[in-house]
């Protein structure tokens with residue numbers, strides 16, 4: 001897929017992109033599928049067509065709260081048990097889109113439903 005670099009950067013979301021991305025995205029769970037800590041989604045952006053990678057931390061809020069030891073393990077277990085997550089992917093393709101300024105990608109975002117351990 002070649003992609004459309006001429007697309008002007010615009011913060012935009014379209015439910016249809018999630019449907020497209022569901023068919024093209026590659027999802028991997030780290031460190032493993034039974035207790036994922038990070039979801040990595042990669043694949044072509046449904047708007048501009050460039051390859052993009054998104055990492056969704058499942059346990060970032062545990063660190064944000066300053067939780068340590070037991071509490072963060074409890075939060076981690078709860079996150080793992082949930083077994084699904086709506087991941088908002090934001091295009092971060094390496095292309096320089098017009099009007100992007102400091103931003104990466106083309107501005108598109110879409111939601112991907114990810115499940116594990118089912």
Ligand SMILES: [Zn+2]
Pocket residue numbers: 003004005045048049050093094095097105106
């Ligand atoms: Zn792009």
Ligand SMILES: [Zn+2]
Pocket residue numbers: 045046047048049050091092093105106107108
């Ligand atoms: Zn894009």
